[in-house]
Amino acid sequence: MSVNKNNQTLSKFLNWSAVILLVYCMLVAVSTVSSGFKLFSGGASGAEQIFQFATNPFVALILGTLATALVQSSSTVTAVTVGLVAGGLPVSIAIPLIMGANMGTTITNTIVSIGHIREKEDFKRAFSAATVHDIFNLIAVAIFLPLELIFGLLEKLAAATAHLFVGSADISITGLNFMKPLTKPGVNLISDLLSFMPGKMAGVAMVIAGVFIILFSVTFLGKVLKKVLVGRAKNILHRAIGKGPLTGISSGALVTVMVQSSSTTTSLMIPLAGSGMFTTRQIYPFTLGANIGTTITALLAATAISGAAAESALTIALVHFFFNFLAVILIYGVPYLRELPLKAAERLAEVGSNNKFVAFAYVIGTFFVLPGLMLMAVR
DSSP states (O other), X not given: OHHHXXXXXXXXXXHHHHHHXXXXXXXXXXXXXXHHHHHHHTTHHHHHHHHTTOOSHHHHHHHHHHHHHHHTOHHHHHHHHHHHHHTTOOHHHHHHHHHHHHHHTTHHHHHHHHTTTTSHHHHHHHHHHHHHHHHHHHHHHHHHHHHHHHHOHHHHHHHHHHHHHTTOOOOOGGGTOOHHXXXXXXXXXXXXXXXXXXXXXXXXXXXXXXXXXXXXHHHHHHHHHHHHSSHHHHHHHIIIIISOHHHHHHHHHHHXXXXXXXXXXXXXXXXXXXXXXXXXXXXXXXXXXXXHHTTHHHHHHHHTOOSTTHHHHHHHXXXXXXXXXXXXXIIIHSHHHHHHHHHHHHHHHHHHHHOHHHHHHHHHIIIIIHXXXXXXXXX
């Protein structure tokens, strides 16, 4: 009896250790993809060069989507946007950039869902949970971009609020970002292993390596989670995520504030959906909370800017917050609108699980090909 109990304890310990290791691998992989693209594109300076082409709101929206899909970090793009506004970029052009960043950031969890592609039902659940975020953000842009262009709703609201807070103490975002030092050893290891490759090819190799590590981590994480998420552990997760919309939104926002990455937060939920622990409807509010939580990056970046540009920088950061917050209030608060992302995601997942080519085409087409073609057409 004692031997069996010891074996069960050891098994639980090994399983939870595997979960921690696989989660860490996924975090390292996401950071590796981001670092690889920065190495290939020239980092923030490369993003700034991209944004110089944002000559009108429509082009800015496409560039925000494309740049965030490539960098896989809306936090990076919004922080760069805050810096650009402080450097003179008009707020009216920066607002569509922020909206585009919201759309582009959802590619990460959609890629993570591809890790379940070998199991039809698992993939169907995971792909649905991932794409509900895409579709929600698309609807949010479809509602708020026209309102912004016609009435300047978000800019006026953010500017009035920013005026109340200008002159607040500087805050350094680097002091609160514990994810970077946590994942840095793993990213450095991969970078060192690929350092033999010349120039920008090392960046490309890091992106490819990161994607493969994500797929590997997700495949095995889903299997291990089925073993460990039983009993008390499963109940804790359900209380935090699956109890109700307000709890889910709050949990998503809190976790994202802590890790400073909505991509990371939502990506960690996809294996739970794929393994059947949570439904798309339960995870849906959690992703909305992640949308709100990710705005902390731009807000902290803005508070570090002083002088004449401080109010403009804080204005665009508050635009990011109000856009995501009001989108949750409006879309999730209206029953008809609330159901649209769910129904569309479930339908897309059903088609994608029956035809894997459709799933791949959706990811590549939505985040890269379509924005690129639209950009060329506009230019």
